Amino acid sequence: MNQNDCQNVFALLSEYIDRDLPEGTCEELDRHIQDCAPCVEFVESLRKSVALGKKYAPGVEPVPVPDGVREALREAYAKSLAERQK
Amino acid sequence: MASDSKEQQDAAQSDLQLARELIAGSIGAFEHFVDVYGRKIFRYSYTMCGHREDAEEIAQETLMKVFENLGQLREPEHMKAWVFRIAKNACFSKHRKSVFAPTRELSLEELRPHRDNESGELDIADWSAWPDAAAQNSELHQALDRAVQKLPELYRSIFLLRDVEGLSTADCAKILDVSEDVVKTRLHRARLMMRADLDAFMKASHTNSGHTKGVQA
Secondary structure (H helix, E strand, O other): OOHHHHHHHHHOHHHHHOOOOOOOHHHHHHHHHHOOHHHHHHHHHHHHHHHHHHOOOOOOOOOOOOHHHHHHHHHHHHHHHHHHHO | OOOOOHHHHHHHHHHHHHHHHHHHOOHHHHHHHHHHHHHHHHHHHHHHHOOHHHHHHHHHHHHHHHHHOHHHOOOHHHHHHHHHHHHHHHHHHHOOOOOOOOOOOOOHHHHOOOEOOOOOOEOOOOHHHOOHHHHHOHHHHHHHHHHHHHOOHHHHHHHHHHHHOOOOHHHHHHHHOOOHHHHHHHHHHHHHHHHHHHHHHHHHHHHHHOOEOOEOO
16 A cells, blocks of 8 residues: 555545445445555544534524514415415 | 435435425424524524624524525425525625635645654544544534634535535535535535544643553553
């Protein structure tokens, strides 16, 4: 293995983690990664970082939709439904 | 083809059901949609704009446009993408200049970790010390928040839509008016940037706790 292989793998790692690569390419990367300790280590870190990112939520929550706004939304919904049935 | 997780498939199925019930006129679906999507749109716009009041306005404007234009929703399976496209445009309008305007793409070289020429080892933290339960760690949450805020806006938006909301690459491309290849390129850079920031946080944590790579203090 040489660093050029690692660089090629590095460019495709998100798609590799998502299993979103053309048939054969994932297997090719599998073959490289399983024999390359730095790539194993990096993929592990990226996989954990992505998994953590997927759980992201800002530390601020919205206030509930005010009653007046909810009523206006309900009216807009009713109007759209009526138009859809025409 | 991307293999969606069971969780993503269940979420897509439940969104499809919600869309069908909304179109059918269910008041229960209306209430559920306002609560769930109001929160989703608020989180997206707050993370993009950083202002609570703006994010609340954007959420309400988006919900209103959704209900006013429900007749235009022809494909219930794409409801979520349709809603987020409206939300993205509302963010755009609120900020006159687009926070989604393209800037220079970061090169992968800038995001590659340093590698020791002699040992071949990468200069990265020991991630094995952080099990999934680390998601409960509040310092890590703060580090994640900083990493997300540090992302350039066009990467942040892709990260939120693709990774947090679980939208497909094709849907993200439609929402943001870019090609699927651009979505993949930017998502990869966003993830690499966040990984690098979290890596730095973990190295600092390990140093503070006396833990070094491969050695439990």
